Amino acid sequence: xxxxxxxxxxxxxxxxxxxxxxxxxxxxxxxxxxxxxxxxxxxxxxxxxxxxxxxxxxxxxxxxxxxxxxxxxxxxxxxxxxxxxxxxxxxxxxxxxxxxxxxxxxxxxxxxxxxxxxxxxxxxxxxxxxxxxxxxxxxxxxxxxxxxxxxxxxxxxxxxxxxxxxxxxxxxxxxxxxxxxxxxxxxxxxxxxxxxxxxxxxxxxxxxxxxxxxxxxxxxxxxxxxxxxxxxxxxxxxxxxxxxxxxxxxxxxxxxxxxxxxxxxxxxxxxxxxxxxxxxxxxxxxxxxxxxxxxxxxxxxxxxxxxxxxxxxxxxxxxxxxxxxxxxxxxxxxxxxxxxxxxxxxxxxxxxxxxxxxxxxxxxxxxxxxxxxxxxxxxxxxxxxxxxxxxxxxxxxxxxxxxxxxxxxxxxxxxxxxxxxxxxxxxxxxxxxxxxxxxxxxxxxxxxxxxxxxxxxxxxxxxxxxxxxxxxxxxxxxxxxxxxxxxxxxxxxxxxxxxxxxxxxxxxxxxxxxxxxxxxxxxxxxxxxxxxxxxxxxxxxxxxxxxxxxxxxxxxxxxxxxxxxxxxxxxxxxxxxxxxxxxxxxxxxxxxxxxxxxxxxxxxxxxxxxxxxxxxxxxxxxxxxxxxxxxxxxxxxxxxxxxxxxxxxxxxxxxxxxxxxxxxxxxxxxxxxxxxxxxxxxxxxxxxxxxxxxxxxxxxxxxxxxxxxxxxxxxxxxxxxxxxxxxxxxxxxxxxxxxxxxxxxxxxxxxxxxxxxxxxxxxxxxxxxxxxxxxxxxxxxxxxxxxxxxxxxxxxxxxxxxxxxxxxxx
RNA sequence: GCCGAGAUGUUGGAAUGGUAGACAAGACAGACUUAAAAUCUGUUGCUACGAAUGUAGCGUGGGAGUUCGAAUCUCCCUCUCGGCACCA
Numbered sequence: 001x002x003x004x005x006x007x008x009x010x011x012x013x014x015x016x017x018x019x020x021x022x023x024x025x026x027x028x029x030x031x032x033x034x035x036x037x038x039x040x041x042x043x044x045x046x047x048x049x050x051x052x053x054x055x056x057x058x059x060x061x062x063x064x065x066x067x068x069x070x071x072x073x074x075x076x077x078x079x080x081x082x083x084x085x086x087x088x089x090x091x092x093x094x095x096x097x098x099x100x101x102x103x104x105x106x107x108x109x110x111x112x113x114x115x116x117x118x119x120x121x122x123x124x125x126x127x128x129x130x131x132x133x134x135x136x137x138x139x140x141x142x143x144x145x146x147x148x149x150x151x152x153x154x155x156x157x158x159x160x161x162x163x164x165x166x167x168x169x170x171x172x173x174x175x176x177x178x179x180x181x182x183x184x185x186x187x188x189x190x191x192x193x194x195x196x197x198x199x200x201x202x203x204x205x206x207x208x209x210x211x212x213x214x215x216x217x218x219x220x221x222x223x224x225x226x227x228x229x230x231x232x233x234x235x236x237x238x239x240x241x242x243x244x245x246x247x248x249x250x251x252x253x254x255x256x257x258x259x260x261x262x263x264x265x266x267x268x269x270x271x272x273x274x275x276x277x278x279x280x281x282x283x284x285x286x287x288x289x290x291x292x293x294x295x296x297x298x299x300x301x302x303x304x305x306x307x308x309x310x311x312x313x314x315x316x317x318x319x320x321x322x323x324x325x326x327x328x329x330x331x332x333x334x335x336x337x338x339x340x341x342x343x344x345x346x347x348x349x350x351x352x353x354x355x356x357x358x359x360x361x362x363x364x365x366x367x368x369x370x371x372x373x374x375x376x377x378x379x380x381x382x383x384x385x386x387x388x389x390x391x392x393x394x395x396x397x398x399x400x401x402x403x404x405x406x407x408x409x410x411x412x413x414x415x416x417x418x419x420x421x422x423x424x425x426x427x428x429x430x431x432x433x434x435x436x437x438x439x440x441x442x443x444x445x446x447x448x449x450x451x452x453x454x455x456x457x458x459x460x461x462x463x464x465x466x467x468x469x470x471x472x473x474x475x476x477x478x479x480x481x482x483x484x485x486x487x488x489x490x491x492x493x494x495x496x497x498x499x500x501x502x503x504x505x506x507x508x509x510x511x512x513x514x515x516x517x518x519x520x521x522x523x524x525x526x527x528x529x530x531x532x533x534x535x536x537x538x539x540x541x542x543x544x545x546x547x548x549x550x551x552x553x554x555x556x557x558x559x560x561x562x563x564x565x566x567x568x569x570x571x572x573x574x575x576x577x578x579x580x581x582x583x584x585x586x587x588x589x590x591x592x593x594x595x596x597x598x599x600x601x602x603x604x605x606x607x608x609x610x611x612x613x614x615x616x617x618x619x620x621x622x623x624x625x626x627x628x629x630x631x632x633x634x635x636x637x638x639x640x641x642x643x644x645x646x647x648x649x650x651x652x653x654x655x656x657x658x659x660x661x662x663x664x665x666x667x668x669x670x671x672x673x674x675x676x677x678x679x680x681x682x683x684x685x686x687x688x689x690x691x692x693x694x695x696x697x698x699x700x701x702x703x704x705x706x707x708x709x710x711x712x713x714x715x716x717x718x719x720x721x722x723x724x725x726x727x728x729x730x731x732x733x734x735x736x737x738x739x740x741x742x743x744x745x746x747x748x749x750x751x752x753x754x755x756x757x758x759x760x761x762x763x764x765x766x767x768x769x770x771x772x773x774x775x776x777x778x779x780x781x782x783x784x785x786x787x788x789x790x791x792x793x794x795x796x797x798x799x800x801x802x803x804x805x806x807x808x809x810x
Numbered sequence: 811g812c813c814g815a816g817a818u819g820u821u822g823g824a825a826u827g828g829u830a831g832a833c834a835a836g837a838c839a840g841a842c843u844u845a846a847a848a849u850c851u852g853u854u855g856c857u858a859c860g861a862a863u864g865u866a867g868c869g870u871g872g873g874a875g876u877u878c879g880a881a882u883c884u885c886c887c888u889c890u891c892g893g894c895a896c897c898a
Binding site for chain 2: 175176216217220221223224227229231247248250251262307331332333334337338341342343345349351352354355389524525527560561598599602603604605608610611613620664667670671749753755756757761795796797798800803806807808
């Protein structure tokens, strides 16, 4: 027994980490587990600067929940992996002039060391690394399946281009006009790219939100991003031509006030509409708007933006008023939204008014007419239409560090109209038995900025024969978006190592047993990125009958972002906190406790190391309590009762707080319990002569160790096995239960108020506290109360049993 | 502009209609010690009065309201953070 020994976290923590690994404590049987519980933390990308305190905050939050569920009797599977492909890792490799392959081997190892040092209960036998060919083989398989299902296509479009990363980006990856990865201003480029038809799932992605248990703010963010709007598409004839311009509007009731049309600079109708006379002006405007697109997406404030536009020279016919209305081109109309054309109603739309006033277009002040909805349909001028803000997922990246897109293009087949899908002549998927398309080692992997990937410089990679006709063909040289890698990783984890998973992305039997993920824990910053993509991919896999569920994460908790000195931790600000020094100095347990005590999980705690000292104090206080006072005898019955009451209250509080992720108050409840136990030591200290032990005290200490186990797993294990002499491991011991009868306190402090102000308090028993007549009598005879009621009339008495009594005087 | 979250001591935070400031951090004072560290004990929202470890008033961003009673509910305003943004 380690009595009186000073607690050495470093020795104890290393010892138990070894023991846990040796006994496979956290490696459940994935084929036999009876009560599977899949507890998942969003996997990190192994950055060169290593794990920071924010990761530790988040991963510890997830680990505590997993440990709690294990003690509830679940077979908890808690895997870990690395999102190692992607621009961010590649950018850093470029910066330090090291090949990403080599750099990642190093940084991944460092991550593993750091994660292990924190004492998380991961199943290290089921790790996943997205840049591993064994993994990306199946990412490519997924791409193939999407192509076969008609959900992936190539299109020329005005796309987001990051001039620094020298690649295109998806809409979701442009944050405030800047690249999500490197924060450069994003430009617009006209390129042919691969897209996934996520828009086909817009309605389901929206509707299913009702069925999942997610924080409301994340659901709201997804709803806003999907951006459903109900309205109508109205057709406008122009000049004498038969061609019609379709506009989308949510206000068809204002058709009577539509005095002009506006086309986006990207609109295909422009060619038909623009008159010879206006051609030069219009094409100059288009050029200018494309050039300025990069500035307009990064604009400071929309209202400061002056409206610009040019008249095309043509007129359209308002079907309702019969008036000839001018057609303009202006960049306040977004090309990618709906039809890229609007009807201008200056009387009822602020932007249209501003535009009309600036260019002297007629403003027709008609009142909106609800009947127009019906009329437009009857007259066949248009019909109801639901439009979404969500755009298709742009998946191509002109970069090196990602899974090559498994497609082959054959010029000959295209000319002959042949191909795997008839609407995409010339294109073939790489046959499944040829997967993976391995990413070749390319010495100069720097992005070229020419709109093609560095892989396009390697003929050995791109020269292939056509799977359709056998003639010379060209392999796609772009790689796929890193968010495709992370859109299905949770499916791979349980199947790692299974025999069938050698030939499949995931084992159907194991998947059936373990998925969907029981509980997902991660940051809110992925609300419309990862979390939307993963839902889309899962729905797709459901549709092709590869999985039996539509939603990958029925329960998700979004923790807040840890900050330092009031700002987000980032390398550029130089405020990144590395957990190593704290783990080294205070031990993992004290560090974990500190991170969890700093504030509620969904807040954004500011990291300050001053509080860490307090946690070291607490862990040592706990250790001393066990090592020095494990055989205290409670002499007075009153003390025993008090200890038991507090114990059951603490069980209740800690249990409920873990379930609602208020770990900070769970810890403070344990501190209160520890403080009370200390109060009872010195007065009652009496070494156990002749083997007499005190049952209540034993029970209290055991319970404290159990409650502490999810938070400070090493300390709790040490106490459990070495001091209390219990069977290894505490992490498999059942979670304590509270009993309602012990929650009742013998003596209640009942508050006495006069006119709502606290004037006195009464110490009474549980029963007395419910007896209004008795309390009233007691309270009225109290000297302090008399002072406030003398000479006054009590006009009302409010009695809350067990809590308070309030006298209202005139 | 729209949507969401929030504003409580010196600091992190607790309290979701019933004792505001739990639990910590910091500070101050004391005990132990040759000394220091560690540890332990006490004090610690503001103001006034008082010899008193007492009495009273004020106090949860600001203003109004509902209520016997409001940090908590309602309305208006200010500010901070996060998301979306010329989306028709």
